[in-house]
Amino acid sequence: MPRVFDVDVSVPKGYKGVFKFACNAAWPQNLKIGYHNEEGNVEPVAERNNTTLDDWETPVNESERDNVYTISGEYKDRYDRWQKSNVRKQQQGNSYRIGFDDGFGDGDYNDIVTTFELNKIH
Numbered sequence: 001m002p003r004v005f006d007v008d009v010s011v012p013k014g015y016k017g018v019f020k021f022a023c024n025a026a027w028p029q030n031l032k033i034g035y036h037n038e039e040g041n042v043e044p045v046a047e048r049n050n051t052t053l054d055d056w057e058t059p060v061n062e063s064e065r066d067n068v069y070t071i072s073g074e075y076k077d078r079y080d081r082w083q084k085s086n087v088r089k090q091q092q093g094n095s096y097r098i099g100f101d102d103g104f105g106d107g108d109y110n111d112i113v114t115t116f117e118l119n120k121i122h
Protein backbone atom coordinates (compact mmCIF):
# COMPACT_ATOMS: atom_id res chain seq x y z
CA MET A 1 0.00 0.00 0.00
CA PRO A 2 1.26 3.52 -0.71
CA ARG A 3 2.18 5.49 2.37
CA VAL A 4 -0.21 8.32 3.22
CA PHE A 5 1.09 11.22 5.28
CA ASP A 6 -1.81 13.64 5.48
CA VAL A 7 -5.58 13.78 5.15
CA ASP A 8 -8.14 16.52 4.58
CA VAL A 9 -11.41 17.32 6.32
CA SER A 10 -13.98 19.88 5.20
CA VAL A 11 -16.15 22.32 7.15
CA PRO A 12 -19.25 23.41 5.18
CA LYS A 13 -20.95 26.79 5.44
CA GLY A 14 -22.70 27.29 8.78
CA TYR A 15 -20.62 24.66 10.61
CA LYS A 16 -17.57 24.60 12.79
CA GLY A 17 -15.20 21.66 13.19
CA VAL A 18 -14.14 20.33 16.59
CA PHE A 19 -10.88 18.41 17.00
CA LYS A 20 -10.09 16.32 20.09
CA PHE A 21 -6.70 14.72 20.62
CA ALA A 22 -5.05 11.74 22.27
CA CYS A 23 -1.50 10.41 22.38
CA ASN A 24 -0.31 6.89 23.15
CA ALA A 25 3.41 7.01 22.48
CA ALA A 26 6.69 7.10 24.35
CA TRP A 27 8.43 8.90 21.47
CA PRO A 28 7.84 12.61 20.73
CA GLN A 29 4.87 13.13 18.38
CA ASN A 30 3.43 16.23 16.70
CA LEU A 31 0.10 16.67 14.98
CA LYS A 32 -0.36 19.69 12.74
CA ILE A 33 -3.49 21.25 11.26
CA GLY A 34 -3.27 23.55 8.25
CA TYR A 35 -6.00 25.67 6.71
CA HIS A 36 -6.37 26.06 2.94
CA ASN A 37 -6.83 29.83 2.72
CA GLU A 38 -8.44 31.95 0.03
CA GLU A 39 -5.06 32.51 -1.64
CA GLY A 40 -4.60 28.78 -2.15
CA ASN A 41 -1.93 28.43 0.53
CA VAL A 42 -1.97 26.10 3.52
CA GLU A 43 -1.43 28.12 6.67
CA PRO A 44 -0.62 26.45 10.02
CA VAL A 45 -3.48 26.95 12.49
CA ALA A 46 -2.95 24.40 15.27
CA GLU A 47 -0.33 21.99 16.57
CA ARG A 48 -0.51 19.40 19.34
CA ASN A 49 2.03 17.03 20.88
CA ASN A 50 2.41 14.30 23.52
CA THR A 51 1.54 16.59 26.41
CA THR A 52 -0.47 19.43 24.82
CA LEU A 53 -3.76 17.86 23.80
CA ASP A 54 -6.46 20.44 24.47
CA ASP A 55 -9.40 20.56 22.03
CA TRP A 56 -9.22 22.85 19.02
CA GLU A 57 -12.17 24.33 17.13
CA THR A 58 -12.23 25.89 13.71
CA PRO A 59 -14.01 29.18 13.21
CA VAL A 60 -17.58 28.91 11.97
CA ASN A 61 -17.47 28.82 8.19
CA GLU A 62 -19.31 31.95 7.07
CA SER A 63 -18.14 31.67 3.45
CA GLU A 64 -19.82 30.07 0.48
CA ARG A 65 -17.08 27.49 -0.05
CA ASP A 66 -16.12 24.51 2.08
CA ASN A 67 -13.22 25.28 4.39
CA VAL A 68 -10.59 22.56 4.01
CA TYR A 69 -8.09 21.56 6.69
CA THR A 70 -5.13 19.22 6.24
CA ILE A 71 -3.93 17.11 9.16
CA SER A 72 -0.42 15.68 9.28
CA GLY A 73 1.74 14.00 11.92
CA GLU A 74 5.39 13.46 12.66
CA TYR A 75 7.51 11.65 15.22
CA LYS A 76 11.10 11.83 16.38
CA ASP A 77 13.17 8.86 15.26
CA ARG A 78 15.97 7.17 17.19
CA TYR A 79 18.45 9.68 15.70
CA ASP A 80 16.41 12.63 17.04
CA ARG A 81 15.13 13.61 13.59
CA TRP A 82 11.50 14.45 12.82
CA GLN A 83 9.92 12.02 10.34
CA LYS A 84 6.45 11.97 8.79
CA SER A 85 4.00 9.50 10.30
CA ASN A 86 1.60 7.37 8.28
CA VAL A 87 -2.04 8.32 8.70
CA ARG A 88 -5.34 6.51 8.53
CA LYS A 89 -8.77 8.20 8.47
CA GLN A 90 -11.80 6.19 9.58
CA GLN A 91 -15.42 7.30 9.79
CA GLN A 92 -17.08 6.56 13.14
CA GLY A 93 -20.74 7.54 13.02
CA ASN A 94 -20.75 11.26 12.27
CA SER A 95 -17.12 11.82 13.24
CA TYR A 96 -13.75 10.84 11.84
CA ARG A 97 -10.87 9.23 13.67
CA ILE A 98 -7.56 10.33 12.17
CA GLY A 99 -4.75 8.25 13.63
CA PHE A 100 -1.01 8.45 13.04
CA ASP A 101 1.48 5.63 13.22
CA ASP A 102 5.09 6.45 13.90
CA GLY A 103 7.97 4.58 12.31
CA PHE A 104 8.35 1.79 14.81
CA GLY A 105 6.23 -0.57 12.81
CA ASP A 106 3.42 -1.76 15.07
CA GLY A 107 0.66 -0.48 12.76
CA ASP A 108 -1.61 0.64 15.58
CA TYR A 109 -2.29 4.17 14.23
CA ASN A 110 -2.77 5.48 17.75
CA ASP A 111 0.54 7.19 18.46
CA ILE A 112 -1.16 10.55 18.08
CA VAL A 113 -4.84 10.71 17.19
CA THR A 114 -7.46 13.33 16.52
CA THR A 115 -11.21 12.88 16.25
CA PHE A 116 -12.99 15.43 14.11
CA GLU A 117 -16.67 16.25 14.11
CA LEU A 118 -18.86 18.95 12.64
CA ASN A 119 -21.17 21.12 14.74
CA LYS A 120 -23.98 22.90 12.91
CA ILE A 121 -24.17 26.50 14.13
CA HIS A 122 -26.75 28.02 11.78
Ligand SMILES: [Ca+2]
Pocket (backbone or CB within 6 Å): 100, 101, 102, 104, 105, 106, 107, 108, 109, 110, 111
Ligand atom coordinates in the same frame (compact mmCIF):
# COMPACT_ATOMS: atom_id res chain seq x y z
CA1 LIG B 1 2.47 2.85 16.39
